[in-house]
Amino acid sequence: MIHRVLLLFGCLLAVAPAEVPMVRIEGGSYARPLEKSGQTRQVATFSLDVRQVTNAEYLAFVTEHPEWRRSRVNRLFADESYLRHWTGDSELGPLAAPEAPVTNVSWFAARAFLKVQGKRLPTLDEWEFVARADERQIDATGDPEFRKHILAWYSKPAPEVLPAADTMPANLYGVRGLHGLVWEWTSNFVASMSGGESRSDGSPDGPLFCGGAATDPNKAVEYADFMRVALRSSLQGTFCLGGLGFRGAKDAPAPIEPKP
Amino acid sequence: MKALLLSILLGSACVASAEGPSAPPPDAALPEGSLYALDASWTRQTGEKVEWKKSIGTARVVALGYATCKGVCPRIIGDMQRIEKSLGEGERTRCRFTFVSLANDKVPELKALAERHKVDRAYWDLLTGNEEAVLDLAVALGVRYDRLPNGIDFTHSYLIAVIGPDGRLLHRWTEPGEGPGLSVVAVKRALEK
Numbered sequence: 110m111i112h113r114v115l116l117l118f119g120c121l122l123a124v125a126p127a128e129v130p131m132v133r134i135e136g137g138s139y140a141r142p143l144e145k146s147g148q149t150r151q152v153a154t155f156s157l158d159v160r161q162v163t164n165a166e167y168l169a170f171v172t173e174h175p176e177w178r179r180s181r182v183n184r185l186f187a188d189e190s191y192l193r194h195w196t197g198d199s200e201l202g203p204l205a206a207p208e209a210p211v212t213n214v215s216w217f218a219a220r221a222f223l224k225v226q227g228k229r230l231p232t233l234d235e236w237e238f239v240a241r242a243d244e245r246q247i248d249a250t251g252d253p254e255f256r257k258h259i260l261a262w263y264s265k266p267a268p269e270v271l272p273a274a275d276t277m278p279a280n281l282y283g284v285r286g287l288h289g290l291v292w293e294w295t296s297n298f299v300a301s302m303s304g305g306e307s308r309s310d311g312s313p314d315g316p317l318f319c320g321g322a323a324t325d326p327n328k329a330v331e332y333a334d335f336m337r338v339a340l341r342s343s344l345q346g347t348f349c350l351g352g353l354g355f356r357g358a359k360d361a362p363a364p365i366e367p368k369p
Numbered sequence: 370m371k372a373l374l375l376s377i378l379l380g381s382a383c384v385a386s387a388e389g390p391s392a393p394p395p396d397a398a399l400p401e402g403s404l405y406a407l408d409a410s411w412t413r414q415t416g417e418k419v420e421w422k423k424s425i426g427t428a429r430v431v432a433l434g435y436a437t438c439k440g441v442c443p444r445i446i447g448d449m450q451r452i453e454k455s456l457g458e459g460e461r462t463r464c465r466f467t468f469v470s471l472a473n474d475k476v477p478e479l480k481a482l483a484e485r486h487k488v489d490r491a492y493w494d495l496l497t498g499n500e501e502a503v504l505d506l507a508v509a510l511g512v513r514y515d516r517l518p519n520g521i522d523f524t525h526s527y528l529i530a531v532i533g534p535d536g537r538l539l540h541r542w543t544e545p546g547e548g549p550g551l552s553v554v555a556v557k558r559a560l561e562k
Contacts, residue, residue, distance in 0.1 A: 300515030346508035
């Protein structure tokens with residue numbers, strides 16, 4: 110009996126956590142939050158993880174890749190808060206539930222994790238495109254209930270120990286927890302440039318930004334959109350934060366038979 | 370303001386923990402946080418390959434932009450030339466003026482850009498590389514940028530960074546009004562050692 114239990118235990122240890130399942134997202138165009146009205150962005154068809162990467166999955170990664178352990182990570186890639194909620198280098202401890210989304214991970218760390226799996230971070234537009242959906246509509250942003258639901262989460266303090274990533278409700282695509290659990294890294298978060306302190310429309314003096322992707326001040330600002338843009342524009346690639354995790358994405362495979 | 374926002378948005382989930390023992394960085398030749406730890410290979414305006422990691426021992430004055438930019442890029446290159454002019458000959462030879470393309474510009478475009486600004490090819494690297502490498506460098510330096518919906522132009526922040534011979538980030542010139550003074554001092558100090 111004991112042998113059998115040990116054997117079973119051994120098997121469990123040997124099996125690396127499976128990769129996060131993905132769903133296909135049909136592309137389309139959408140208006141990026143806070144961008145000039147009438148301007149739209151194209152999103153190509155792609156695949157997205159149905160949930161965030163968990164502490165257990167990230168632990169398996171740092172075990173395989175010791176250069177990403179807490180005690181060894183290069184400060185170029187992650188600040189002092191990296192994996193601070195874990196008990197040790199390879200010990201999760203009471204504040205990091207195995208099935209909860211991993212947080213306190215930098216953008217560089219998230220990219221390194223996903224690269225190993227042949228995945229990448231979703232782009233800002235991919236993430237926002239999917240995050241507009243509720244359980245019935247592709248674009249629920251016009252629905253006051255949907256907005257209220259998101260804002261209710263934004264105003265709620267995060268629990269000390271996060272719940273499991275796969276317990277969150279799924280949207281129409283089957284993607285869980287885009288709102289309501291943690292904030293998420295996007296590959297090009299640096300595209301967010303909000304705030305008055307360093308923006309102008311290319312005037313020759315003062316702080317400069319080329320081009321014209323400036324926020325349209327005349328458009329009524331949606332608070333939830335503003336919060337996400339404000340967060341992204343505050344981030345640096347080395348930041349590790351208690352409420353910030355990530356999930357993977359992938360380009361859609363090229364069609365086998367191109368349509369004539 | 371930013372710090373406040375972040376602490377409101379995310380602070381509540383943070384927990385305190387003791388710092389683990391610090392281990393030496395994986396590449397002992399580089400100090401912790403050296404930008405020369407980034408894995409990137411670039412192509413220069415002359416068509417030569419430039420391995421970023423081989424920059425060790427050379428200071429770099431670095432900016433990101435693109436060849437057809439009519440906004441802030443000409444000014445950035447002009448400001449880099451102001452830094453260049455303030456250096457002595459001995460300093461200039463140990464410092465590379467480095468302009469990295471955000472837009473996957475090709476060699477002929479970089480070459481035309483070099484000619485347009487009459488940059489001294491002995492000291493200037495106008496570089497292009499793959500999207501991943503550009504993004505890594507931009508994020509590491511704190512450059513914000515985005516491709517505009519027209520697919521051609523970019524919006525991007527003003528930044529001229531000074532990197533020491535060991536790859537450490539020594540100064541970031543982010544407000545055009547600051548002038549080249551602090552950047553020049555940073556380069557001179559780095560090369561004194």
